Amino acid sequence: MSLKYSCFISYCHGQGNLMKSFIDQLKRALEDYLEPWLDEKVFIDEDRLQPGYHYNDVFANAICQSICMIVVYSPKYERHSYCLREYQAMESIEKNRLELLGDKSFPGQGMIIPIIFRGEKEDIPLKFENCIHYSDFSKFTLASIDINTNPEFIIQIEKIAKYIYKCYKNLNEQTDICSECNSFKLPTDEEIQPWREQPKKQMVFPGREVRQ
Template sequence: MPFKYSCFISYRHGQRRMMQQIINDLHDALSSEIEIWMDKEVYLDRERLQGGDFYNEALATAICESLCMILVFTPKYFSREHTYCAREYKAMEELESRRLKSWGKLWSLDTKKNKQHELIIPHGLIIPIVVRGEDHLPHEIKKRRQYYNFEDFLLGAESINSRSDFARQIRNIAKYIADMYRTLETLSEDPCQGCESFVLPTEDEINLWIDEVQGPRPPFPMP
């Protein structure tokens, strides 16, 4: 298959231990489950963990070469000041639109030929995991996508795998990704065609979209 990665983890950087530990623990838990199902790695930009805010254009290729995206949501994810996460989200949304069309064509063809094998039709290629700020998750995402709430996940000695409820959700995510991958194996079209030249939306394009999805800024309080 043309995909290089099972999924791309998209998250806001953090200079403190809490965010770094959450991302590392999530990556480790998901990678361990994915490894059972398929031979594709989970992509994580580790430079971002150090607090860097410089966008590496090579990430656009990595997004395109990923089957799907894990959106690690915090209230700063769709920031107007730091737009790289929003650009990643919209880039995967564009890829999702293309790939779901291919799945739709395959489904129609499968039905016409009365094939008996099971064909998995995905609900989407962007999987949000809320680690903080569920109330801030944009309505556009809440109404369109199934998301997982990890707000009760604490730090310290605890890990995702030590909590059966979180571990079960990670297993469900990994199985969903594996099911999508098996369906892709039957596609005649290359879902990664053009990845070498794939680019993210520009700053100007994404700022307009952020204003729409975030809604108007709250008015400055009057004295």
């Protein structure tokens, strides 16, 4: 089994058009900027799978076969167990792969790239502090022009795309990087509980951008 996706986009589904519009544009923009470097596509939950056995298998495999994960953070993200299960699954994969790479560390911040979509300063989880950098897309609205034609947003998209490619080059040197994917499982609801109980800590907003 080999790497299949350039990134897995983890986000909290909603009934309105705001998040859907952003996710659709984000996916398209990333694929446009990654296309010269990678054949691997961006994974999102286009079928709106409901949690269950099929959901667990499909998402566990997709996360494990992804180069990186992009977390689109809004305050309700950490109130939904399926979001946190996806996040913690990639944390586990990240830990194993960094150990496999030995002293060849990822350039920047690991395999998880948070995007702040909405949230006050005090909302930002401790998970995103210090070791993980994030990008700020909080100015996106339904009135925004397309991400691909917005100069402010496209600079961040290009930085994220370049970072994903750097991660790919490191991972691609390992012949068995996806060896665990056949048996990989999402964490249970009980395993994600400690993150929910962590206190929030105020920090400067927006955070550091993804480095080139």
